[in-house]
Amino acid sequence: MLLPLHEFDPDPIAVLDPSRWRGRVALPERGVACWFGDVVRARTAALRPAFEIPSEHGAHPIWIVEHGGEPLALCNLGVGAPLAAGNLDVMLALGCTKVIGCGGAGVIRPGIDVGHVIVPTGAVRDEGTSYHYAPADAAVAPHPDALAAIVAELDVHGVPHDLGLTWTTDGLFRETRARVARRREQGCVTVEMEASALFAVAAFRGAVYGQLLYAGDDVSAEQWDHRGWDKHIGVRERLLALACGAALRL
Numbered sequence: 520m521l522l523p524l525h526e527f528d529p530d531p532i533a534v535l536d537p538s539r540w541r542g543r544v545a546l547p548e549r550g551v552a553c554w555f556g557d558v559v560r561a562r563t564a565a566l567r568p569a570f571e572i573p574s575e576h577g578a579h580p581i582w583i584v585e586h587g588g589e590p591l592a593l594c595n596l597g598v599g600a601p602l603a604a605g606n607l608d609v610m611l612a613l614g615c616t617k618v619i620g621c622g623g624a625g626v627i628r629p630g631i632d633v634g635h636v637i638v639p640t641g642a643v644r645d646e647g648t649s650y651h652y653a654p655a656d657a658a659v660a661p662h663p664d665a666l667a668a669i670v671a672e673l674d675v676h677g678v679p680h681d682l683g684l685t686w687t688t689d690g691l692f693r694e695t696r697a698r699v700a701r702r703r704e705q706g707c708v709t710v711e712m713e714a715s716a717l718f719a720v721a722a723f724r725g726a727v728y729g730q731l732l733y734a735g736d737d738v739s740a741e742q743w744d745h746r747g748w749d750k751h752i753g754v755r756e757r758l759l760a761l762a763c764g765a766a767l768r769l
Contacts, residue, residue, distance in 0.1 A: 550592030554622030600716035624709035642715035649719035665729025696769035
């Protein structure tokens with residue numbers, strides 16, 4: 520029996536479609552998705568949102584910020600593939616079609632220090648949302664232009680980084696030792712909850728998307744180690760600045 524997740528439909532128009540928001544506001548073509556709520560709040564404290572994506576749990580504001588003298592859309596898309604993908608789809612419909620994401624991730628490869636930058640070159644699809652935007656047998660990856668822009672920005676600032684696959688999962692409490700080991704054998708460096716879906720959304724909509732991650736908690740060993748990864752405010756601010764710089768290269 521064919522699973523519903525394998526019933527990919529390439530029809531670009533759905534019953535509830537993000538195009539319903541088109542024309543509500545004209546966002547800049549380039550933007551950044553940042554998952555660091557503290558950093559986004561500090562960066563936008565003096566600004567009014569250009570648009571708020573409605574949600575039952577509370578709106579997701581989109582701000583227009585300035586970086587290097589250029590306007591950029593900025594939004595925290597939310598944690599988890601369904602929420603983040605839906606919000607990205609709305610951003611794309613509003614005209615922000617070249618986006619760089621930045622956030623944290625667990626490391627599944629030993630020896631990676633907190634704060635080290637990892638650039639996903641593709642994602643293992645262990646979530647449900649991407650299957651509504653790409654066939655089940657399709658690989659998902661950042662847009663080549665976005666990947667090149669991220670690497671160029673990191674190189675010009677002398678930021679050490681690794682490139683590799685990321686494992687995107689819906690089950691943060693189901694990262695078992697055996698599954699971590701299998702993903703590591705596949706070449707995954709990190710685990711997080713959004714990248715594969717966002718790569719799929721952007722590709723389906725003909726948009727440009729790439730992502731920066733910084734090494735957070737450690738799930739590579741027998742015991743989970745939080746490592747205080749969310750307390751590194753300077754690293755988080757730096758990653759947002761790098762994402763903004765990469766977006767301006769698009």
